[in-house]
Amino acid sequence: MAVNLRAPDPASLRVVAGVELGWAEAGIRKTNRKDLLLIRLAPGATAAGVFTQNRFRAAPVVVCREHLARSPAVRALVINTGNANAGTGPAGIEHARATCAEVARLCGTTPQQVLPFSTGVILEPLPVDRVLAGLPQAFARLAPGHWAEAAEAIMTTDTVPKAASREVALDGKRVNITGIAKGAGMIRPDMATMLGFVATDAAVAGPVLQALTREAADRSFNRITVDGDTSTNDSFVVIASAGSGAAPIVSRDDPRYAALAAALAEVSASLAQAIVRDGEGATKFIEIRVEGARGVDEAARVAYAIAHSPLVKTAFFASDPNLGRILAAIGNAGIADLDAARVQLFLNDVWVARDGGRHPAYREEDGVRVMQGTEILVRVQLGRGNADTTVWTCDLSHDYVSINADYRS
Amino acid sequence: MAVNLRAPDPASLRVVAGVELGWAEAGIRKTNRKDLLLIRLAPGATAAGVFTQNRFRAAPVVVCREHLARSPAVRALVINTGNANAGTGPAGIEHARATCAEVARLCGTTPQQVLPFSTGVILEPLPVDRVLAGLPQAFARLAPGHWAEAAEAIMTTDTVPKAASREVALDGKRVNITGIAKGAGMIRPDMATMLGFVATDAAVAGPVLQALTREAADRSFNRITVDGDTSTNDSFVVIASAGSGAAPIVSRDDPRYAALAAALAEVSASLAQAIVRDGEGATKFIEIRVEGARGVDEAARVAYAIAHSPLVKTAFFASDPNLGRILAAIGNAGIADLDAARVQLFLNDVWVARDGGRHPAYREEDGVRVMQGTEILVRVQLGRGNADTTVWTCDLSHDYVSINADYRS
Numbered sequence: 001m002a003v004n005l006r007a008p009d010p011a012s013l014r015v016v017a018g019v020e021l022g023w024a025e026a027g028i029r030k031t032n033r034k035d036l037l038l039i040r041l042a043p044g045a046t047a048a049g050v051f052t053q054n055r056f057r058a059a060p061v062v063v064c065r066e067h068l069a070r071s072p073a074v075r076a077l078v079i080n081t082g083n084a085n086a087g088t089g090p091a092g093i094e095h096a097r098a099t100c101a102e103v104a105r106l107c108g109t110t111p112q113q114v115l116p117f118s119t120g121v122i123l124e125p126l127p128v129d130r131v132l133a134g135l136p137q138a139f140a141r142l143a144p145g146h147w148a149e150a151a152e153a154i155m156t157t158d159t160v161p162k163a164a165s166r167e168v169a170l171d172g173k174r175v176n177i178t179g180i181a182k183g184a185g186m187i188r189p190d191m192a193t194m195l196g197f198v199a200t201d202a203a204v205a206g207p208v209l210q211a212l213t214r215e216a217a218d219r220s221f222n223r224i225t226v227d228g229d230t231s232t233n234d235s236f237v238v239i240a241s242a243g244s245g246a247a248p249i250v251s252r253d254d255p256r257y258a259a260l261a262a263a264l265a266e267v268s269a270s271l272a273q274a275i276v277r278d279g280e281g282a283t284k285f286i287e288i289r290v291e292g293a294r295g296v297d298e299a300a301r302v303a304y305a306i307a308h309s310p311l312v313k314t315a316f317f318a319s320d321p322n323l324g325r326i327l328a329a330i331g332n333a334g335i336a337d338l339d340a341a342r343v344q345l346f347l348n349d350v351w352v353a354r355d356g357g358r359h360p361a362y363r364e365e366d367g368v369r370v371m372q373g374t375e376i377l378v379r380v381q382l383g384r385g386n387a388d389t390t391v392w393t394c395d396l397s398h399d400y401v402s403i404n405a406d407y408r409s
Numbered sequence: 410m411a412v413n414l415r416a417p418d419p420a421s422l423r424v425v426a427g428v429e430l431g432w433a434e435a436g437i438r439k440t441n442r443k444d445l446l447l448i449r450l451a452p453g454a455t456a457a458g459v460f461t462q463n464r465f466r467a468a469p470v471v472v473c474r475e476h477l478a479r480s481p482a483v484r485a486l487v488i489n490t491g492n493a494n495a496g497t498g499p500a501g502i503e504h505a506r507a508t509c510a511e512v513a514r515l516c517g518t519t520p521q522q523v524l525p526f527s528t529g530v531i532l533e534p535l536p537v538d539r540v541l542a543g544l545p546q547a548f549a550r551l552a553p554g555h556w557a558e559a560a561e562a563i564m565t566t567d568t569v570p571k572a573a574s575r576e577v578a579l580d581g582k583r584v585n586i587t588g589i590a591k592g593a594g595m596i597r598p599d600m601a602t603m604l605g606f607v608a609t610d611a612a613v614a615g616p617v618l619q620a621l622t623r624e625a626a627d628r629s630f631n632r633i634t635v636d637g638d639t640s641t642n643d644s645f646v647v648i649a650s651a652g653s654g655a656a657p658i659v660s661r662d663d664p665r666y667a668a669l670a671a672a673l674a675e676v677s678a679s680l681a682q683a684i685v686r687d688g689e690g691a692t693k694f695i696e697i698r699v700e701g702a703r704g705v706d707e708a709a710r711v712a713y714a715i716a717h718s719p720l721v722k723t724a725f726f727a728s729d730p731n732l733g734r735i736l737a738a739i740g741n742a743g744i745a746d747l748d749a750a751r752v753q754l755f756l757n758d759v760w761v762a763r764d765g766g767r768h769p770a771y772r773e774e775d776g777v778r779v780m781q782g783t784e785i786l787v788r789v790q791l792g793r794g795n796a797d798t799t800v801w802t803c804d805l806s807h808d809y810v811s812i813n814a815d816y817r818s
Contacts, residue, residue: 055747056740056765087736089750089766122733123767186720186737227719229734230741310636310719310805311595311813318814324531325638327496328595331465332639338464341498356465357498358532396719398810404720405727 003285005277008163010148014176017201017243018042022141023153026134029082034153038138039077044242047074048209050217052234059085059092060116067112072206075109079117086232087123095128102132106139151180158184160278164270168263170256173246175202181271185280187226196236203242205250213238220268224392226279228308276392281399284316288378294385303391305333313396321367323352342383412694414686417572419557423585426610426652427451431550432562435543438491443562447547448486454650456483457618459626461643468494468501469525476521481615484518488526495641496532504537511541515548560589567593569687573679577672579665582655584611590680594689596635605645612651614659622647629677633801635688637717685801690808693725697787703794712800714742722805730776732761751792
């Protein structure tokens with residue numbers, strides 16, 4: 001069960017002018033399930049993306065990067081679940097290209113203006129015929145109001161669809177931002193989540209949109225982990241449809257840039273945190289804040305060492321303040337000159353370890369009280385510098401094992 | 410339940426001349442349980458050790474390194490379970506020193522010739538009074554034939570005591586090697602396992618013994634992982650008692666060095682693999698062999714990326730050949746210029762992925778057949794160079810979660 005996460009109210013998801021969505025039940029892996037999504041963009045839209053650093057990049061990621069490198073003037077995105085089209089060699093690339101070609105035919109554009117995405121099981125051939133057969137159905141359903149259905153159509157082991165929406169005023173002109181994401185396991189995005197798509201009807205030039213995308217990812221999807229496994233298919237794409245009629249943002253010096261960046265980061269962080277809340281088997285949502293590091297990378301390394309420790313994660317599941325495990329994880333973060341005697345550890349408002357050892361005033365019942373909650377803040381002070389960062393993660397439960405032991409069956 | 414691992418036959422554990430062992434039920438954490446071990450060495454013995462790289466080093470590790478740095482002429486070792494004496498600050502150091510002083514008093518030696526070890530819960534004060542009160546009982550039981558009881562006395566979440574023994578002829582003279590180890594969780598030794606002690610009655614000069622110890626660790630304890638968590642207390646110590654009467658080995662050029670190194674590595678590997686077989690919740694024993702790397706470090710990085718992936722580990726638990734997860738883990742090993750198209754993957758004798766994609770002849774039922782066994786070889790060829798290495802690990806099961814969610818309660 002997801003941690004304090006509910007399906008978004010469809011009425012809260014704002015239409016983004018110039019963006020239409022349609023889905024199909026293509027039967028790619030299972031029947032009677034939305035598993036294919038088509039997003040059509042009006043002429044004038046731009047897109048930018050960040051993608052997995054996994055060296056086994058899925059075929060659609062290869063094709064997607066190729067198309068985006070050619071031009072940000074994208075006209076459609078196509079996403080299938082049920083099969084990742086990863087580890088599929090040259091045939092996988094052909095399948096991704098065939099999918100783009102069929103979308104281009106339906107939408108009256110070129111294959112190079114279509115971005116393909118896949119998610120699901122790795123190392124199995126994509127049943128491309130089912131994808132192609134489903135596309136006309138998705139095309140027929142294209143409409144601007146279909147964000148909630150789109151969020152459903154990209155789910156795999158997710159238990160709750162993930163979508164978020166904001167309105168922001170840019171120099172007096174109102175623009176909308178709506179995004180969807182999927183992901184619950186194999187989550188330690190290196191540049192993005194499994195799949196995340198955020199659209200705004202602001203107008204943004206390609207290079208500026210790339211900067212906005214990177215910034216939003218670094219404040220959201222690049223700060224979450226469920227199990228430390230980076231997917232072969234991670235992709236995060238931001239679309240600027242220009243449908244609001246607002247004047248284009250063509251430079252990072254535009255005073256509207258910061259407002260749009262903040263709103264995009266807010267929507268992205270909401271989606272990223274939703275992925276953690278829906279982390280496979282999650283029963284707790286854990287925020288890990290590391291302060292006093294020499295640099296942000298160092299802070300992130302310590303935060304991820306805690307977030308990835310199976311012993312820390314099982315202790316959270318058990319509501320057991322076995323907090324020495326957190327100190328052990330900090331000690332394993334690979335900081336050669338870390339001085340343990342300068343490390344402070346807090347759990348919410350409880351000071352657990354002072355100067356590297358148990359705080360004399362720490363009482364086990366205070367630890368238990370915090371651990372029993374579903375929202376827990378772990379705060380570490382390293383005493384080395386002024387950099388800090390925050391990472392979001394979840395616990396490791398029996399259900400994580402069940403879900404991943406049974407995923408394909 | 411441990412994977413194909415049985416308690417050692419006490420009769421198979423060879424006496425090591427000059428080494429006596431005695432235990433006590435000191436009630437450190439639980440009553441009616443062997444939790445304190447004393448090892449007394451005859452004059453003339455040497456010892457060498459390798460220790461955890463965790464920056465939160467436990468107090469006994471700090472004291473142990475200090476004593477060994479002073480002289481390899483060690484006369485006693487003292488090991489308690491039930492409490493790690495880690496994250497305990499200056500008081501923890503005092504407790505370790507007090508323990509050494511009491512052992513020295515009983516054994517008629519100096520505190521600096523005593524090596525202390527602790528294992529158990531982190532961040533709780535060591536009940537040093539119970540340790541001190543138990544020592545006379547352990548002292549009274551000292552005898553050369555107590556290796557099996559010693560293996561029991563250092564267990565924590567272990568389900569099976571771990572001991573191994575060999576006899577080796579050095580230039581016609583027979584010497585004995587017997588070792589014990591403990592560990593089941595928080596296992597990704599960086600220099601050694603949780604606790605491992607191997608003794609031989611060969612005579613070896615201090616610097617040579619240090620080289621032998623490092624070599625044995627690198628071929629055994631430094632090649633295993635259960636959950637990727639490095640303990641604060643990892644220690645691996647090799648003792649050369651000189652009790653066999655064989656002439657001392659004072660140089661690595663001594664022709665007997667290689668024979669002794671091989672036998673020590675064999676005993677150490679047997680103990681290290683026993684730890685994996687008894688890994689918390691383990692149902693499968695998995696050997697990961699990575700070949701064709703540019704260097705041993707690169708091979709180890711890939712092997713550990715596979716061994717630490719929760720998705721790979723749960724797939725093994727489920728006997729589900731969801732083998733794309735292994736490719737994803739290889740892609741996450743941090744080798745920036747890895748060419749996925751040159752990677753081969755085998756499961757036992759089954760060729761699963763050829764040139765980075767699914768092998769055309771691979772059949773799911775062959776994968777299932779291998780996965781259903783309890784002993785599985787994962788073989789990866791990177792196609793980059795000539796270096797290779799092997800890492801041993803286990804699967805991730807429901808019982809791992811149960812054990813670690815309940816460990817302290």
